[in-house]
Amino acid sequence: MKSNGFLMVLAVVAVVVALANVSFTSMKMAEVNQKITGFASSSETGKVNITIATSVSINMSRSNITWGNGTIDVGQQNSTLYTSQENAAVVRGNWQTTNAKAFILDNVGNVNCSLILSGGKSAYAFIGGTNPQYQWNVTNKDDGSCAGGGALLSTWYDVNSSAKFCTQFGIVANSLYIDILLTVPNDANKTGEQTDTITASASTAG
Amino acid sequence: MKENLIVILLIVAILLSVVSIAVTFVSLNLKQVPDVTISQGKLDDSSQGKVSIIINTPSGGSG
Numbered sequence: 001m002k003s004n005g006f007l008m009v010l011a012v013v014a015v016v017v018a019l020a021n022v023s024f025t026s027m028k029m030a031e032v033n034q035k036i037t038g039f040a041s042s043s044e045t046g047k048v049n050i051t052i053a054t055s056v057s058i059n060m061s062r063s064n065i066t067w068g069n070g071t072i073d074v075g076q077q078n079s080t081l082y083t084s085q086e087n088a089a090v091v092r093g094n095w096q097t098t099n100a101k102a103f104i105l106d107n108v109g110n111v112n113c114s115l116i117l118s119g120g121k122s123a124y125a126f127i128g129g130t131n132p133q134y135q136w137n138v139t140n141k142d143d144g145s146c147a148g149g150g151a152l153l154s155t156w157y158d159v160n161s162s163a164k165f166c167t168q169f170g171i172v173a174n175s176l177y178i179d180i181l182l183t184v185p186n187d188a189n190k191t192g193e194q195t196d197t198i199t200a201s202a203s204t205a206g
Numbered sequence: 207m208k209e210n211l212i213v214i215l216l217i218v219a220i221l222l223s224v225v226s227i228a229v230t231f232v233s234l235n236l237k238q239v240p241d242v243t244i245s246q247g248k249l250d251d252s253s254q255g256k257v258s259i260i261i262n263t264p265s266g267g268s269g
Contacts, residue, residue, distance in 0.1 A: 002209050011215035018222030025226045052213030060253040067259040081259070095259065102244050103255040108250040109248070127261070141222055203250040 057109035058169075058202040062101060065180050070095030072186050076129070082181035085139065093184065098197070103178040104141060104199050107169045112205040114148065115166040117178070120157035121196045126182075128190040133183035134159045136198070142173035156181060166206050 065083060072079040072093050079093030081100070088097035107113060123134035135156045140146055148167030151157055169176070178198065 004212070007212050008215075009207065010214045010230040011219065014219035015215050016225065016269060018219045022222050022229070023228045024235065025229050029229060049244045055248045057248060057251045058253050063253070065255070065257045069260040071262040105253065109251070113251075127259075128255075141267065178255070182257075184259070184261055191261045193260045193264055194259060195256060198255045198257065199252055200254070201250065201252040 031107045042197050054111045055109045056113045056202050059106050059108045061106050062104040066099040067095040078183050078185040080183045083179045085177045105176045107174040113202040114167045114205050116164050116201045118161050118199045126196050129185035129188035136180040137179040138165045139177045140175050141175035144173040145170050145176055
C-alpha cells in the first residue's frame with residue numbers, strides 16, 4: 001500500500017515533467033523557427049540576404065615569351081626583338097617569332113583592381129653589353145580595360161621593379177596585352193639561355 | 207483501482223514524452239538549414255610571365 005502511494009506520486013511527477021517538457025519544447029521550437037533561414041512552404045515566403053565578397057583575381061593567360069636560339073646578324077651592332085600583341089618581329093637577327101607573342105593579362109575577379117608590373121632584371125642584368133634594352137608596353141586587348149595609373153598605355157618603358165599601369169583594371173573590358181622589347185648588343189655578355197620573370201600584381205582599385 | 211490509475215498516469219507520461227520528442231524532430235526536419243560557407247574576400251593577387259632568349263655569340267665580325 002505504501003509502495004502504491006510512492007508509485008502514485010512518481011507517476012504524477014512523471015506526468016507533470018512530461019507536460020512541462022512538451023510546453024517547453026513547443027515554445028523553444030517556435031523561437032528557433034524564427035531564426036532559421038531557408039524555410040519554404042506553399043503559404044509562406046522567405047528572404048535570404050547575402051553579400052558577395054570582393055575578390056581580386058588576375059591571370060596571365062599567355063605567360064611565356066620564348067625567343068629561342070638566335071644570333072645578331074653579321075656586321076650589326078645589335079638586334080632588336082619585340083612582340084606586337086599577336087605578332088612579333090626580329091630586326092637584324094635570326095631569332096624565331098613562333099613562340100613570341102605578347103603576354104595576355106586578364107582580370108578574372110569580380111571587382112576593378114589596380115595593376116602594378118615588376119620585372120626581375122634590368123636590361124644589363126638580363127642581356128648585358130653596351131646599351132641593351134629590355135622594355136615593356138601595356139595596351140588594351142579589350143578597349144577600356146585599363147584606366148589611370150602613372151604609366152601610360154601604348155608606350156615603351158624600361159622594365160623596372162614597380163610600374164603602376166592601371167588604377168582601374170576592369171571586369172567587363174578585362175584584358176591587356178603586355179608587349180616585350182629586347183635589344184641585344186653584339187657585345188652582350190649574357191650569352192646562352194637568359195630568362196626573366198614579369199610579375200603582375202593586383203590589389204583593390206585606387 | 208489505484209493501480210489502474212498509476213498505470214494510466216505512467217502511460218500518459220510516456221505518451222507526452224513521445225509527443226515532445228516528435229515535436230522536436232518534426233520541427234527541425236521541416237527546416238532546410240542551408241550549409242553556408244562564407245569566404246573572406248580576396249584583396250590582392252598576382253600572376254607571372256616568363257621571358258626567355260638564347261643568345262649566341264655572333265659568328266662574324268661586329269661593327
